[in-house]
Amino acid sequence: MRHEVDFLVIGSGIAGLSFALKVAPYGTVCILSKGEAAEGSTRYAQGGIAAVMYDTDSFDKHIQDTLVAGDGICDRDVVMMTIKEAPERIEELVQYGVNFDKQRSGKFDLHREGGHSEFRILHHKDNTGEEIERGLLQAVHDHPNIELKEHQFAIDLITQHHLGQRVTKHTPDIDCYGVYALDVKTQEIDTYLAKVTLLATGGMGNVYTTTTTPILSTGDGVAMVHRARGVLKDLEFMQFHPTSLYNPSERPAFLITEALRGAGAILKDYDGHEFMQKYDSRLSLAPRDIVARAIDNEMKLAGVDHVYLDARGIGHKKLIEGFPTIYAKCLEQGINITKEMIPVRPAAHYQCGGIAVDKRGRSSIHHLYAAGECACTGLHGGNRLASNSLLEAVVYAHNAAMDAIESVRTTEHNHQVPDWNAEGLVLNEEMVLITQTKKELQEIMTNYVGIVRSDLRLQRAFNRMNLIFRETEELYNRSLLTEELSELRNLIACAYLIIKQAQARRENVGLHYSIDLVKEGDAGNRR
Numbered sequence: 001m002r003h004e005v006d007f008l009v010i011g012s013g014i015a016g017l018s019f020a021l022k023v024a025p026y027g028t029v030c031i032l033s034k035g036e037a038a039e040g041s042t043r044y045a046q047g048g049i050a051a052v053m054y055d056t057d058s059f060d061k062h063i064q065d066t067l068v069a070g071d072g073i074c075d076r077d078v079v080m081m082t083i084k085e086a087p088e089r090i091e092e093l094v095q096y097g098v099n100f101d102k103q104r105s106g107k108f109d110l111h112r113e114g115g116h117s118e119f120r121i122l123h124h125k126d127n128t129g130e131e132i133e134r135g136l137l138q139a140v141h142d143h144p145n146i147e148l149k150e151h152q153f154a155i156d157l158i159t160q161h162h163l164g165q166r167v168t169k170h171t172p173d174i175d176c177y178g179v180y181a182l183d184v185k186t187q188e189i190d191t192y193l194a195k196v197t198l199l200a201t202g203g204m205g206n207v208y209t210t211t212t213t214p215i216l217s218t219g220d221g222v223a224m225v226h227r228a229r230g231v232l233k234d235l236e237f238m239q240f241h242p243t244s245l246y247n248p249s250e251r252p253a254f255l256i257t258e259a260l261r262g263a264g265a266i267l268k269d270y271d272g273h274e275f276m277q278k279y280d281s282r283l284s285l286a287p288r289d290i291v292a293r294a295i296d297n298e299m300k301l302a303g304v305d306h307v308y309l310d311a312r313g314i315g316h317k318k319l320i321e322g323f324p325t326i327y328a329k330c331l332e333q334g335i336n337i338t339k340e341m342i343p344v345r346p347a348a349h350y351q352c353g354g355i356a357v358d359k360r361g362r363s364s365i366h367h368l369y370a371a372g373e374c375a376c377t378g379l380h381g382g383n384r385l386a387s388n389s390l391l392e393a394v395v396y397a398h399n400a401a402m403d404a405i406e407s408v409r410t411t412e413h414n415h416q417v418p419d420w421n422a423e424g425l426v427l428n429e430e431m432v433l434i435t436q437t438k439k440e441l442q443e444i445m446t447n448y449v450g451i452v453r454s455d456l457r458l459q460r461a462f463n464r465m466n467l468i469f470r471e472t473e474e475l476y477n478r479s480l481l482t483e484e485l486s487e488l489r490n491l492i493a494c495a496y497l498i499i500k501q502a503q504a505r506r507e508n509v510g511l512h513y514s515i516d517l518v519k520e521g522d523a524g525n526r527r
């Protein structure tokens with residue numbers, strides 16, 4: 001089937017929904033979501049969204065904290081712009097119907113997280129993302145110009161390549177005309193022609209064995225841009241959250257929010273002793289890369305699979321009222337967090353790099369924008385400051401929308417685009433070819449390209465990924481496309497990009513840490 005829209009949005013998390021609401025008064029909008037609309041990282045966000053709301057805090061402090069966490073390689077202009085725009089974007093979320101917790105005085109109740117010098121995290125109990133997703137989805141459903149289609153899996157961007165022209169990464173004017181998308185229920189591949197396309201496809205945590213991200217976070221947007229020869233950046237900076245609940249059989253891993261450490265919870269080793277004093281004077285509230293590396297080191301030294309987070313000092317009432325989701329989840333696992341320590345370990349959590357975009361959310365491909373976790377704006381540098389990603393998503397959804405509204409006025413659909421050609425392809429009958437390869441990929445990435453890397457580990461990962469790539473391309477060339485096969489190809493592309501960009505980075509910075517690049521005074525806590 002062929003569809004024509006003005007604005008095509010791939011993804012229904014905070015970035016996609018915010019963009020859709022902004023552009024909807026200016027044309028037809030279609031949102032494609034590969035799962036159910038509410039499913040995505042957004043709904044799992046616990047801690048909240050960072051913004052300077054009162055004069056007990058200042059833009060300068062938030063800017064400084066972001067730059068420090070980013071290890072000196074953030075884009076300063078982007079940091080200043082994002083942080084200064086924050087209060088306006090928060091106000092809009094509230095107008096869309098999103099609720100943030102308030103104190104009796106009527107002021108927002110603010111939390112504090114690692115790397116923040118002030119209490120500045122707006123939140124809704126410990127389920128902020130669920131509340132944001134609820135509010136935005138309601139506003140989208142209420143808008144007559146927006147069509148939201150679930151179980152539609154975007155496969156590839158349509159460019160000149162599909163018109164028979166050769167496109168390389170040196171082609172100066174690559175154009176995006178829309179996407180091909182698989183209707184997961186009918187298995188048909190549809191053509192979506194759009195004047196403007198926004199990728200808001202979220203992260204790629206599933207490149208790793210343990211991740212807090214939902215199973216649909218497979219880096220599809222990044223992989224699509226890679227295949228379309230667009231520019232990608234900073235993919236070596238995969239952020240591992242220090243504290244996911246240790247429960248090996250559970251995927252995704254359940255997050256224990258950093259706000260719990262902000263409220264006073266303390267990291268302890270397997271024997272119940274504090275250890276962060278060995279690594280950083282900010283102890284459990286040091287930036288995330290430092291804490292994750294410290295835990296990784298403690299686990300390796302002791303040969304154990306987890307450490308502990310001790311929240312008992314916070315107090316019964318504050319724990320149960322302030323962190324009801326975590327309290328209930330741990331209780332379900334037989335852990336009463338008011339009386340017992342929580343077993344935790346790091347998990348792949350957030351991709352700081354992604355599709356390179358400018359301040360208006362424009363990618364290197366014409367008529368293609370990106371926002372949210374799949375985009376690389378320069379805000380996070382080498383390491384994202386906690387709770388800056390929901391903020392980045394709304395700021396860039398706004399900026400991209402403002403640009404797209406102008407662009408759509410002077411753009412036409414390209415009617416020469418052919419439909420997807422599946423002639424001669426047959427259904428792959430052996431799922432094991434996909435499931436086993438995915439497991440291998442995740443193990444390779446976890447063991448060789450995880451929190452601590454080395455030249456040898458990266459080269460081994462690259463060699464093995466090459467084999468997996470060739471085998472999977474052979475399978476792709478003869479098989480009818482399915483969601484599982486497409487996701488696997490995307491994971492392979494993302495893994496390859498992470499490895500290549502990690503190999504190219506010749507100094508330890510932010511989240512990229514190689515034992516071959518350690519310099520004196522570089523013990524992982526330079527900041």
Ligand code: FAD
Nearest residue numbers: 011012013015034040041042047048154202372373387390
């Ligand atoms: P997502 O919310 O992940 O949405 C992606 C969308 O893209 C989904 O709708 C999905 O169906 C769709 N999609 C993907 N691929 C395709 C495809 N091929 N075709 C069609 N649709 C597709 N950040 C903070 O700032 N504060 C926090 O407190 C916080 N807590 C977090 C807690 C957890 C457990 C996790 C995992 C992340 C957390 N983060 C937090 C990070 C933050 O939640 C995410 O970065 C952010 O929500 C990403 O939003 P998004 O709109 O870019 O993508």
Ligand code: SIN
Nearest residue numbers: 046047257258386387
């Ligand atoms: C958390 O709540 O610890 C996650 C916050 C984030 O990822 O920004």
